[in-house]
Amino acid sequence: MEEKARQIATLLKVLANENRLMIFCALMKGPASVGSLAQTVPHITQSALSQHLAVLKAHAILDYTKTGQYMVYHIADHRVAEIIHVLKKYYCADSGNE
């Protein structure tokens, strides 16, 4: 039980960041390049975005395919998508995309 708690806490630590949440939510609508994510996530620098993507990738939550000079990221762990879905259900007023 201790080990499971540690594992889940590790996952939650990765998700417990405003910018990473917005990145992940953006990708729930479909794969996207870093550049397009930069326009979706408000007020984020190129460096910060790249670092967040690296963290999510390191935890196998995201993955990417490289096409030309673009890195197209997509969701790799659909359990996380389900968890975010539940969170949105409970904590976002269920009226569209605010």
Place this chain on the structure above:
Amino acid sequence: MEEKARQIATLLKVLANENRLMIFCALMKGPASVGSLAQTVPHITQSALSQHLAVLKAHAILDYTKTGQYMVYHIADHRVAEIIHVLKKYYCADSGNE
């Protein structure tokens, strides 16, 4: 959307701690005094436990009733219980209470 992300990130930060997760999971089986939680959560000091309970209470995730010299904590936000339930479903081998 930014505001909602901030709000959810704040919640996840509270949950993203091994000891707080174990405290919360223990309380999913029913209310418990601080002393009994101290025996359930492995290797936790009295002070650390009390501080974790204060954090969970401050975020209205837990609440307590004081009976005599005992503080009996219980879950106050059942949305969180549902989220933990989903996490357990996905990340704990579904074979009992490990």
Place this chain on the structure above:
DNA sequence: TCAGTATATTAGCAATTGCTAATATGTTTA
């Protein structure tokens, strides 16, 4: 091959977290 674009990486810093040790507060019982 050079300039421009897209992305990653690194160093370093300020803020936050989680702990321990010590102490305080409130309750019970003898």
Place this chain on the structure above:
DNA sequence: TAAACATATTAGCAATTGCTAATATACTGA
């Protein structure tokens, strides 16, 4: 009322996090 118990609070520290600024790497088209 004193001692013991149950819990909270505080200070202070080490570790972690998230950022910016700078730089590096890799691809593209002229």
